[in-house]
Amino acid sequence: MTTTETTEAPPAWNKPPPNIDKDSREFWDGLARHELLLWTCHTCGAQYWPKAYCIKHENEPWAANLSWQPSSGRGKLFAYNVHHWAFHPGFKDEVPYYYALVELDEGPLISATMVGRPPAAGDVGKAVRIAYEDHPEGFTIPHFEFVGD
Amino acid sequence: MGSTQPDLAVAGLGVVAGPQADRSQRMMAAEAARLAIADAGLNISDIDGAVDLRRTGGGGDRGSYSDAFTRVLGLPANFYFVIGRGGALAGLGIAAAASFLQRGLAKHVVLVGAVDDWSKSQETKKHGHRGMAHAEKEGYWGKALGDLRAASHHSWMAARHMAVYGTTSEQLGAISVQQRAWACLNPEAKMYGRPITIEDHQNSPWVVEPYHLFDISQVSDGAIAFVLTTRERARDLAKPAVDILGQGFGEVAADLWWEKKNFQQMAVHNAKKQALAESGLGLQDIDVAELYDCFTAEVLFQLEDYGWCEKGDGGAFVEAGNIGPGGSIPTNTGGGLLSCYHLGDLTGFAEAVRQVRGEAGERQVANCEVALSTGHGGELVSPGMCSIHTTTLLGKAA
Numbered sequence: 001m002t003t004t005e006t007t008e009a010p011p012a013w014n015k016p017p018p019n020i021d022k023d024s025r026e027f028w029d030g031l032a033r034h035e036l037l038l039w040t041c042h043t044c045g046a047q048y049w050p051k052a053y054c055i056k057h058e059n060e061p062w063a064a065n066l067s068w069q070p071s072s073g074r075g076k077l078f079a080y081n082v083h084h085w086a087f088h089p090g091f092k093d094e095v096p097y098y099y100a101l102v103e104l105d106e107g108p109l110i111s112a113t114m115v116g117r118p119p120a121a122g123d124v125g126k127a128v129r130i131a132y133e134d135h136p137e138g139f140t141i142p143h144f145e146f147v148g149d
Numbered sequence: 150m151g152s153t154q155p156d157l158a159v160a161g162l163g164v165v166a167g168p169q170a171d172r173s174q175r176m177m178a179a180e181a182a183r184l185a186i187a188d189a190g191l192n193i194s195d196i197d198g199a200v201d202l203r204r205t206g207g208g209g210d211r212g213s214y215s216d217a218f219t220r221v222l223g224l225p226a227n228f229y230f231v232i233g234r235g236g237a238l239a240g241l242g243i244a245a246a247a248s249f250l251q252r253g254l255a256k257h258v259v260l261v262g263a264v265d266d267w268s269k270s271q272e273t274k275k276h277g278h279r280g281m282a283h284a285e286k287e288g289y290w291g292k293a294l295g296d297l298r299a300a301s302h303h304s305w306m307a308a309r310h311m312a313v314y315g316t317t318s319e320q321l322g323a324i325s326v327q328q329r330a331w332a333c334l335n336p337e338a339k340m341y342g343r344p345i346t347i348e349d350h351q352n353s354p355w356v357v358e359p360y361h362l363f364d365i366s367q368v369s370d371g372a373i374a375f376v377l378t379t380r381e382r383a384r385d386l387a388k389p390a391v392d393i394l395g396q397g398f399g400e401v402a403a404d405l406w407w408e409k410k411n412f413q414q415m416a417v418h419n420a421k422k423q424a425l426a427e428s429g430l431g432l433q434d435i436d437v438a439e440l441y442d443c444f445t446a447e448v449l450f451q452l453e454d455y456g457w458c459e460k461g462d463g464g465a466f467v468e469a470g471n472i473g474p475g476g477s478i479p480t481n482t483g484g485g486l487l488s489c490y491h492l493g494d495l496t497g498f499a500e501a502v503r504q505v506r507g508e509a510g511e512r513q514v515a516n517c518e519v520a521l522s523t524g525h526g527g528e529l530v531s532p533g534m535c536s537i538h539t540t541t542l543l544g545k546a547a
Contacts, residue, residue: 018293050290079309079412082358087297089277096358099295101305103409111302112294124312141294 013137015090020139023051026068031140034132037068038106047071049108073130074147075104080119100144102128116145153427157247157393158383158546160257161189161376162502166337166490168267169370178218178263181372185259189376190387196376198255199226200246202238202262204493204526218261227255235526236441236486236493238262239375240539244396246377256378262495263372270368299443300357300365303535307359307446309412313461318359320464321445322350325363325487327473328442332484334474334512339367340488364445366486373495375502380546390546391505394430394519397423401527401536415447415525416538417454424540432456435542436517437504438478439497441525442485448472451523452480479514494524494539501543519544 020028027050030037038047041054043065048054053063080100086092098114115131127147134140163184165177172180178201186196199219219229228249232241242260249255289296296302310316329345332338345363353362383390399416401408425431432455440451449463457478458466472480483489483500490496501520503509509517520543527536 015295016292016297019289024290078409079305079312081301081304081308081360082355083295083301084355084358085279087279087301091295091297092277094295096355097295099291099301099357101309101412109409111291111296124309 013090013135016088018139018141027051028139030068030070031132031142032134032138034140035070036073036104036110036130036142038071038104038108039066040069041066047106047108049104049110072105075102075110075128075144077101077119077124077126077128077144077146078103078109079124080114082118100128102144112142112144114145115143119146153429154395155247155393155427156251156379156381157243157377158380159375159391159393159502159543160378160383160386161185161187161191161374161388162499163188163372163374164337164499165263165372167339167371169265170268170271172265172370174263174265174372175216175218175221177265177370177372178261178374179222181263181374182218182222182224182259182261185261185374185376188388189257191257191376193223194225195257196224196259197227198246198249198258199224199229200242200258200260201229201231202242202260202493202495203231203233204236204238204262204264218263224259226259233262233493234537235524235535236443237524237526237537237539238493239495239498239522240396240398240524240541243377243393243541244398250377250379256382258377259374260377261372261374262492264492265370266368266491267370298357300360303444303446304357304360306412306450307364307444310446310449310463311359313413314464316449316461316464318361319347319351320468321359321364321449322347322361323467323470324442324445324448324472325350327467327470327476328448328481328485329488330473331479331482331512332488334510335483335489336510338484338489339369340484360444363487366443367489367491369490369492371490371492373492373499375498384546389506391502392544392546394542394544395424395426395428395540396542397421397425397427397540399538399540401538413450414454414460415450416536417451417523417540420523420538420540421455424542428542428544430519430542434519435521436479437482437501437514437520438472438480439482439485439501439520439522440480441494441497441523442481442487443491443525445487447525448480448485452478455521474512482509482512482514493526494522498522498541501541505543505545517545 163181246258397420399420501522524539
């Protein structure tokens with residue numbers, strides 16, 4: 001292999017590991033399939049992230065009236081910040097990075113870093129979509145990028 | 150005095166300030182407790198209850214210690230427990246201790262909070278980490294993505310307020326500058342003798358934009374303790390009693406933490422309503438405001454949420470100099486978390502006690518009858534914010 005062919009594999013993960021727990025395992029499995037899942041109520045259609053009992057009515061035991069369902073993966077930039085400091089050494093080569101709060105078209109807010117064109121003042125409210133970064137360690141990190149730039 | 154006010158008063162205060170490189174949290178807690186008990190004119194043997202005010206679940210989670218300060222100090226307490234949520238310590242501690250005092254289960258309770266964030270940060274810095282050391286938390290979404298510190302997510306609130314209302318970084322700087330002016334009147338403050346201008350604020354490095362370094366609170370060591378008792382007992386003790394006039398509590402989650410408006414307000418509404426009702430006071434009765442100020446925007450939000458200005462007008466309000474020395478609502482008069490030291494809400498609570506006692510030296514606000522102290526914090530709920538808000542009103546004993 002030449003060096004140019006090896007650039008596709010991301011470097012070994014040197015950041016804090018994703019916090020995958022009993023409540024979020026299915027969600028992270030969705031990211032690995034390149035699906036952004038939202039916790040969805042079968043009774044009334046309300047959607048949540050992260051996992052929660054539906055607040056609009058009584059629930060079945062263990063919130064069994066809800067399950068993870070694919071979303072559009074699209075939303076609007078709600079707010080963003082620019083990390084100039086790498087608080088953890090694993091981010092040293094990435095600063096400054098842009099960390100966005102996104103209001104998904106389905107309603108819930110979710111956060112991830114931006115890829116592609118960095119956001120600037122005046123970009124709040126603009127359309128974004130999810131982008132996926134697969135890692136050989138077995139997980140997929142989500143990002144957002146502007147749509148139609 | 151309204152009849153609904155709680156039968157509670159602060160009788161003693163103990164403060165350990167400044168870096169404590171060679172001292173443990175429990176020794177700092179024990180020493181602050183010793184100072185508070187002596188300040189009240191009490192003996193160790195008078196203390197029959199102890200509360201450990203410990204930041205939990207928030208950005209600054211810290212492990213507990215197994216050898217409690219009560220054992221170190223030899224306190225003959227009948228009960229000892231830990232309470233706290235993020236930086237909301239004093240407000241919750243008072244509400245919990247009140248039950249023991251008012252049921253006759255205790256006569257004098259000492260409440261103590263100690264932190265060694267500065268010392269710990271000096272250690273973790275050696276391993277390439279910047280800022281405060283953190284314990285791992287279950288369910289923390291953003292860490293792998295780069296949401297690593299309180300500034301990582303709190304700065305969204307400033308960013309959102311800027312996007313919606315046009316608030317500027319210079320306006321946030323006005324908060325930093327005015328609190329620094331207060332700190333320069335407080336020899337105990339970390340930033341005593343180091344006044345700053347808006348230009349200094351603008352020239353301080355970006356940490357997490359829109360936050361400059363000077364928008365961010367201190368990383369501190371230290372401990373603050375106070376003795377809580379009933380009003381009648383407090384009146385017989387060494388120092389002027391400071392009455393608890395009223396309290397209130399609010400949770401962002403009660404209003405749905407995924408409500409978008411929670412990025413431009415704090416959970417003040419219910420907390421304020423309860424505290425004013427219990428005290429029988431109005432906003433105009435408050436002489437000094439000690440507002441939880443982990444970052445500048447939290448101050449801006451609270452000035453709006455309590456009603457000193459309209460929602461969205463906070464930028465212009467602080468720019469006009471309303472919160473500094475000589476301002477219409479003296480705010481964080483000891484320098485606050487931004488310029489004095491960060492011991493959670495105990496920083497502002499101790500300053501409120503001193504202002505009401507008339508012990509605030511050069512920074513004393515004339516005729517200070519009523520002080521407001523607020524707390525804030527909580528677990529980091531994905532993707533959002535600290536949830537709790539506590540309101541405590543303190544006043545000169547009649």
